[in-house]
Amino acid sequence: MTQKFAAFILTHGRPNDVITHRTLRQHGYTGDIYLIIDNEDATADQYYTNYGHDRVVMFDKAAIAAQVDVADTVDDRRAVVFARNASFEIARQLGLDYFMQFDDDNNFLYHRYPNPDSKGLGSHGVRQLDRIIEAMIRFLDDSGACSIAMAQGGDFIGGVDNAAVEKQLLRKCMNSWLFRTDRPAQFIGRMNDDVNTYTVFGMRGKLFFTTTQLHLNQNTTQQTQGGMTEMYLNAGTYAKSMYSVMMAPSCVKVGMMGRTHRRIHHRVRWDNAVPKIISDQHRKKR
Numbered sequence: 001m002t003q004k005f006a007a008f009i010l011t012h013g014r015p016n017d018v019i020t021h022r023t024l025r026q027h028g029y030t031g032d033i034y035l036i037i038d039n040e041d042a043t044a045d046q047y048y049t050n051y052g053h054d055r056v057v058m059f060d061k062a063a064i065a066a067q068v069d070v071a072d073t074v075d076d077r078r079a080v081v082f083a084r085n086a087s088f089e090i091a092r093q094l095g096l097d098y099f100m101q102f103d104d105d106n107n108f109l110y111h112r113y114p115n116p117d118s119k120g121l122g123s124h125g126v127r128q129l130d131r132i133i134e135a136m137i138r139f140l141d142d143s144g145a146c147s148i149a150m151a152q153g154g155d156f157i158g159g160v161d162n163a164a165v166e167k168q169l170l171r172k173c174m175n176s177w178l179f180r181t182d183r184p185a186q187f188i189g190r191m192n193d194d195v196n197t198y199t200v201f202g203m204r205g206k207l208f209f210t211t212t213q214l215h216l217n218q219n220t221t222q223q224t225q226g227g228m229t230e231m232y233l234n235a236g237t238y239a240k241s242m243y244s245v246m247m248a249p250s251c252v253k254v255g256m257m258g259r260t261h262r263r264i265h266h267r268v269r270w271d272n273a274v275p276k277i278i279s280d281q282h283r284k285k286r
Helices: 019-026 044-051 061-065 081-093 129-143 163-167 193-203 229-247
Strands: 005-010 032-038 056-059 098-102 106-115 120-125 147-151 176-180 208-218 252-257 263-268
Touching: 005 019, 005 081, 019 032, 019 106, 032 044, 032 081, 044 056, 056 061, 056 081, 061 081, 081 098, 081 176, 098 129, 129 147, 129 176, 129 208, 163 208, 193 208, 193 229, 193 263, 229 252, 229 263
Parallel strands: 005 032, 005 098, 032 056, 147 208
Antiparallel strands: 098 176, 106 120, 106 208, 147 176, 252 263
């Protein structure tokens, strides 16, 4: 890596199961990795033992919570939104120009592409993650985007016929967030903070992108111990999705997702969500 860059893994209560740390190394990332934990984590000592005091960064959760619009009156700080917001000051203190936020349960990273031989959606494992991140940083700078992310499994539902595969670029960010330290974002909402952020601030003109040329896989939500799992099990995906409806009712609603294991999930109507650039072909002739 030529830039002052580091990977941040936001984690809580899983010192012995930070899957993403192994995944980044296995796919060719050689740069710095920092584990971001909060001062309310009872397992903090084990994080320090496993990764060293110079690679684990703790933030004051109550202090950050006092600055965040969580969109409710619940006294519950078991949410990743606080770590997401704390990351910008941590990056500044570390002297970084760029950083990328990851959850702690990512287990594989693929290249995705239309395969002309099988006429389906092809994939193979990423081997040179350093070069990919450098390319993403160049695009972040050239585009002026607030953040860029890698796609998730749900973005590829429908395979090669999915419109997202042809577009290669989506107006959203989830799960992995690449930032310039001097171009911070403000994450909002106790739950579904990613959707809340890219819809509310997307409506105000900020650019958030996901590249569908990359697929960052993660363990299934509500099946991994620790982290935010308890909150999801207690509140359910209905409550999670409704945070985004509250934040952006003009473009977000709830609907059913899945075939065999159906669950309530948010749906974004993009025609109502973000400003668009009109093609020059529609320009009036002078």
